[in-house]
């Protein structure tokens with residue numbers, strides 16, 4: 063399907079590559095994926111996998127070296143994309159001398175669409191006064207103000223680069239709930255990079271996993287859950303796993319435990335469990351690390 067027939071995508075990339083210096087290594091390499099609209103996407107990957115780079119490309123702060131990326135079918139950084147997409151980066155650039163009210167006024171002036179009530183609600187829920195100076199806020203409070211700026215835009219696509227890193231657990235829960243409400247009520251597409259997998263399990267319905275700058279997984283979260291099995295059985299049953307994808311396996315004495323992506327029914331006398339999404343993601347992240355170590359040893 064192409065053109066008008068294509069289902070609307072929140073994020074789409076083909077042959078996307080980026081490196082920070084002309085002769086440096088590739089932070090992203092030959093990435094192709096489609097994230098449908100209306101999803102809450104977990105963007106996961108080990109440190110240095112390329113998550114921030116991808117979000118910066120999607121937000122129009124960087125330009126691809128190869129291939130292309132589209133946000134809501136628009137070129138990142140163009141006026142059309144800027145009006146419809148909000149990006150919250152880790153450094154959250156805010157003016158420390160501005161009050162919170164000044165900051166929201168700036169949001170109102172810079173954006174063609176602006177919902178003051180929505181922005182103020184995010185700030186108020188954090189018990190932050192509109193007269194407080196941004197420079198005097200804690201990092202977590204500043205995150206909330208930055209999120210208020212992003213949500214005040216009423217974006218159709220919200221890109222969040224590890225937004226929760228400096229928030230306490232109660233506030234993390236509140237912010238996640240606010241994001242879920244935003245997505246449910248307005249159909250906002252959200253792409254959220256994070257290392258906190260249990261949080262993602264409860265909120266995300268699409269998974270985009272990067273591994274050393276390449277796309278490892280771009281899939282529906284329920285499909286991932288349903289197709290993986292945690293198998294425990296005798297080690298000599300290992301041969302029955304041929305034809306399935308063994309993501310991780312561990313042998314202790316005569317017992318084998320394997321997390322498998324099953325292609326159809328698995329033969330053999332296995333004890334079978336359905337793993338959580340978190341367990342599936344951890345296994346894939348572990349597998350990525352194990353392969354890297356093996357490749358380094360072979361080099």
Ligand SMILES: Nc1ncnc2c1ncn2[C@@H]1O[C@H](COP(=O)(O)OP(=O)(O)OP(=O)(O)O)[C@@H](O)[C@H]1O
Pocket residue numbers: 082083088089107108109110111112113114115116
């Ligand atoms: N400003 C930069 N200059 C040069 N290289 C960079 C720069 N920022 C990132 N990189 C490199 O690009 C690669 C991808 O980094 P990126 O920050 O996108 O990964 P990440 O998945 O967000 O990592 P983390 O989970 O640690 O935040 C890494 O190899 C990193 O060293």
